Amino acid sequence: MNSIEVKDLTKKFGDFTAVDHINFEIKQGEIFGFLGANGAGKTTAMRMLIGLLTPTSGTGTVAGYDVNTQSEEIKKHIGYMSQKFSLYNNLTVKENIRFYGGLYNIPGKELKVKTDELMARLGLTDYANKLLQGLPLGWKQKLAFSVAIQHKPKIVFLDEPTGGVDPVTRRQFWEMIYEAANEGITVFVTTHYMDEAEYCDRVSIMVDGKIAALDTPATLKKQFETENMDGVFRKLARGAARTE
């Protein structure tokens, strides 16, 4: 069964068509890169998938639930890490973990065990009762990702998760993504970094609300006759009408 299926999904704001009849299918455990310039419609498309926006037309399922009618069910089975920072600076490491666990209704006893495990895995046990604001950004980012998948979602949506993070930490972050995918979690990730696009199983590139290309990075590079994803992206983005 496909983890995400989308058919002619469209979102209009007045006269403006932000997302224009997009189609794709994503398999369970796949790492799917969702690329596009600013304003191409990535965020709008993603918001429809996570149940924050209702589509104007088109159909789709996420984790087997209908995006038009079952957004409450969808929310229970996904994790989400927003582009802006999704943890609270004036809560401690432990409180942040427990808060998000509570938000997804993980029972108290189980949550207590999970919290300790998670902190141990991330090497944050010594910082359990420290306020988050003192932590380096990279650590916060890794914590935010771990928190987003602690309720064992079927799919995790990552909206530009590595913005502003140094290359070493980004590398570590991607190792965590691979680990999650190996456990069977589908990863839907948007990014600005073209080297990150290479790490994905498949990549889609949105231009002007439409999906202009969708395939494995290797096939795309061959098709567009360039050596890296950056080249693919540039060739596609050149034709974009919407610019910022």
Add this chain to the structure above:
Amino acid sequence: MKSSFIAMVIKEFKHVIRDGRSLFFLLAQPVMMILLFGFALSNEVKESKVIIVDHAHDLASKGLIQRIDQNRYFHVIGSLSNESEAKEIFEQGRASLIIVFPENFSDDLKHQYKSSVQLIADAHDPNTAAIITTYASAVFRDFQNEQLGLLKMPYEIKVETRMLYNPQLISAYNFVPGVMTLILMILGAMMTSVAIVREKELGTMEVLLASPMHPLQIVLSKAIPYLVLAFITVIIILVLSVFVLHVPIRGSLLLLLAESLLFISTTLALGLLISTITEQQQVAMFISLVGLMLPSLIFSGFMFPIENMPLVLQIISNVIPTKWYYNIVRAIMVKGLGFMSIWKETVILLGMTLVLLTVAIKKFKVHLS
């Protein structure tokens, strides 16, 4: 109750407790306001400085001057030979009242049964000027009545005044309900709206909305801590006014607390509404302070009597929640009335709360799609 709801409420409490600004706003501000109004800001006039211009220098004028100096509202600080210096005295702020006795003051009284005294007041503050000239006139009236004991007037009307509920005209009876109303209004609306808008600004609101928690629950769970804290504020204000300012609660304390809870809900609903139409904390704060503070102050009836306003403003005052709560608090605290005399106000507040809440929820949903 779901654990997600509880987790949200706990989280919100932690935010408030760790944010020094919010905590200060919640706890220190009411204390400061009550103490300020209680001890510093008062429209009672005490120890006004008086300068005497005595052209008479006779028995009657001297007696009166002594009488004025002994009065607790006045303090005679000196005398002048001529009232022409009045302007200069007021400009320098040396005194707020000048009393001029004409020549032959005693003689005129004795022989013509009639004399006059001139009061010159510094009316750049009209309220104070009105109050002190009234007080001074009262001193002269007392003197006159004593003299009348010797002579009989052909007829007289004796006016006896009784000030009900507040015989000593203590201003705290007026400002405690007023300050309570204002603080709750600002606190409830501002704290809630800022708390919600802050999450929008941080981007955490989106994460919360993508969670299984229902949007309504998210918003309500954010309002609950402020409900509790505003309630604590009510208790702080009441304790201070009873034990420090000696303003009694004549009616039922339980009723007062229940009505306060209702008013707090009104302000929280207003805060929710503000949060749905703004994206920035600063804007939310601005709307709460400027958009709510002024109408609340003007139309509560706390500082300016609504009966004296033009009809249009009187009509407008009806949609301002503070007016109704202020009436309720005064009715319970000062007059000692029961629910039967404030049911109308209660129904109005309840109605306002429901309307505000409905509009806020509608707007919130529209915002989502």
